[in-house]
Amino acid sequence: MPAPDTHTVKSFAQELHRLTNLVTQMGGVAEAQVESAIQAVVRRDVELAAQVMQSDHRIDEYERAIDAETLRLLALRQPMAIDLREILSALKIAADLERIGDYAANIAKRSIALAQVQAVRPAAGVPRMGRMVQEIMKEVLDAFIERDVEKAIAARQRDNDLDDLYTSLFREVLTYMMEDPRNITPCTHLLFIAKNLERIGDHATNIAETVHFLVVGQPPAGERPKSDETSFTVLGADMAAAPDDAKSQAEG
Amino acid sequence: MVAQTQIQARADARPQGGVAPAVKMEARGVKVFYGAKQALKGIDLDVRDRQVTALIGPSGCGKSTFLRCLNRMNDTIDIARVEGLMTLDGQDIYDRSIDVVQLRARVGMVFQKPNPFPKSIYDNVSYGPKIHGLAAGKDEMDEVVEKSLQRAGLWNEVKDRLREPGTGLSGGQQQRLCIARAIAVSPEVILMDEPCSALDPIATAHIEELIDELRANYTIVIVTHNMQQAARVSQRTAFFHLGEMVEVGDTEEIFTNPHDERTQGYITGRYG
Numbered sequence: 001m002p003a004p005d006t007h008t009v010k011s012f013a014q015e016l017h018r019l020t021n022l023v024t025q026m027g028g029v030a031e032a033q034v035e036s037a038i039q040a041v042v043r044r045d046v047e048l049a050a051q052v053m054q055s056d057h058r059i060d061e062y063e064r065a066i067d068a069e070t071l072r073l074l075a076l077r078q079p080m081a082i083d084l085r086e087i088l089s090a091l092k093i094a095a096d097l098e099r100i101g102d103y104a105a106n107i108a109k110r111s112i113a114l115a116q117v118q119a120v121r122p123a124a125g126v127p128r129m130g131r132m133v134q135e136i137m138k139e140v141l142d143a144f145i146e147r148d149v150e151k152a153i154a155a156r157q158r159d160n161d162l163d164d165l166y167t168s169l170f171r172e173v174l175t176y177m178m179e180d181p182r183n184i185t186p187c188t189h190l191l192f193i194a195k196n197l198e199r200i201g202d203h204a205t206n207i208a209e210t211v212h213f214l215v216v217g218q219p220p221a222g223e224r225p226k227s228d229e230t231s232f233t234v235l236g237a238d239m240a241a242a243p244d245d246a247k248s249q250a251e252g
Numbered sequence: 253m254v255a256q257t258q259i260q261a262r263a264d265a266r267p268q269g270g271v272a273p274a275v276k277m278e279a280r281g282v283k284v285f286y287g288a289k290q291a292l293k294g295i296d297l298d299v300r301d302r303q304v305t306a307l308i309g310p311s312g313c314g315k316s317t318f319l320r321c322l323n324r325m326n327d328t329i330d331i332a333r334v335e336g337l338m339t340l341d342g343q344d345i346y347d348r349s350i351d352v353v354q355l356r357a358r359v360g361m362v363f364q365k366p367n368p369f370p371k372s373i374y375d376n377v378s379y380g381p382k383i384h385g386l387a388a389g390k391d392e393m394d395e396v397v398e399k400s401l402q403r404a405g406l407w408n409e410v411k412d413r414l415r416e417p418g419t420g421l422s423g424g425q426q427q428r429l430c431i432a433r434a435i436a437v438s439p440e441v442i443l444m445d446e447p448c449s450a451l452d453p454i455a456t457a458h459i460e461e462l463i464d465e466l467r468a469n470y471t472i473v474i475v476t477h478n479m480q481q482a483a484r485v486s487q488r489t490a491f492f493h494l495g496e497m498v499e500v501g502d503t504e505e506i507f508t509n510p511h512d513e514r515t516q517g518y519i520t521g522r523y524g
Contacts, residue, residue, distance in 0.1 A: 081515075085509075217508065
């Protein structure tokens with residue numbers, strides 16, 4: 001008895017398919033929002049930023065639709081095994097995408113503030129981080145559509161690189177603020193933008209782990225990669241005085 | 253009270269110190285033939301003590317045949333032939349020295365359709381203990397009957413009409429009467445073949461609750477077509493298909509992440 005792809009009850013298969021499509025579409029919208037938000041920062045495009053902020057409700061609507069569909073399927077179909085994991089995964093991924101949408105909207109909002117003051121040099125680091133975030137998101141969403149565990153794990157690993165970029169941008173921004181207090185306003189917004197991008201990476205990592213659970217039935221083994229060191233970063237003369245053991249203490 | 257329950261839940265969730273549950277019944281290479289037709293193709297399965305083991309699978313997969321091997325009910329079918337080893341507490345139940353009537357007292361059975369004897373409620377329950385000589389005198393028998401009916405969750409509903417015919421009860425009550433009858437001879441294992449298929453959802457819920465209570469004292473093996481029921485009542489689930497046991501595991505694992513494609517196909521309704 002091979003397990004064919006279709007259910008004996010075809011309407012159930014159609015409903016599951018529809019749920020997956022909703023998640024895929026929502027992922028597409030979230031990707032577009034992140035891209036536009038980054039562009040708004042890079043091009044100092046206030047109009048585009050406003051568009052991103054206005055479009056955030058679309059992502060929220062997707063999440064509500066997915067929540068409702070999930071609830072209905074759980075109540076009416078009593079799903080098992082792969083079907084159950086499929087439905088739970090949709091719910092979890094939708095929650096992550098919704099957060100990603102919020103971060104994109106926040107980036108857009110801050111880009112408007114940034115556009116009103118003189119550009120500062122660390123802003124050049126945003127497109128690089130942005131590109132990487134977009135690549136990770138694309139890989140993770142592809143992994144979801146293709147049910148590709150390898151791809152999901154590879155994307156999860158890349159979150160490390162993103163954390164490294166964030167840490168270096170963080171240091172750069174701090175340096176600029178110390179140099180000239182007039183940089184503090186734009187640099188603070190930049191800092192939040194970078195933090196938002198880093199958080200988007202974390203949610204993409206969550207999605208990668210959900211894809212692993214969906215396909216394999218278990219979350220991926222081992223610690224998730226982490227190299228965001230900004231929580232321990234201290235700039236200035238006493239930098240050398242931030243020893244490793246202080247760091248590990250903070251971690252423990 | 254809520255806190256108490258939560259503490260208890262946490263205590264229950266704690267790992268049990270790595271002690272594997274004892275095996276009550278053991279099947280090794282069990283084959284069953286009905287004439288020339290082979291119904292079971294070498295089943296290896298451990299039935300764990302004081303747990304509920306659910307047997308699931310499509311019609312004709314051999315799950316009921318296997319259940320009937322556990323108390324030698326297949327002996328009653330002339331053309332049936334059983335091979336392989338089947339033990340109860342390590343003792344071969346197909347050994348010549350085994351008294352089948354005694355075996356069936358230790359391994360009781362509840363059937364798909366409630367089948368009370370055409371006798372009073374009291375007599376239905378007292379019949380087994382009487383022929384096995386388990387009660388000395390009327391007082392003791394009264395006690396056995398009351399205790400059995402209580403354990404089956406039926407006592408309060410029938411205590412004032414013990415002399416009325418068992419067949420006059422509702423379907424769900426009749427099934428609980430049959431469970432009381434099975435319990436009355438103090439079995440160690442209770443086999444249930446689709447015990448709820450003739451019952452409405454409320455009566456089914458009563459039986460399921462009863463199964464959950466009974467597993468404190470008895471080892472239970474249940475055959476069911478209702479997968480949600482298997483998921484609800486059992487700790488272990490075995491999936492049968494075409495006379496083979498495809499997969500056995502913790503119920504949670506089987507219903508969230510089965511390893512065999514055939515199991516997945518069956519429980520998700522993709523079985524072509």
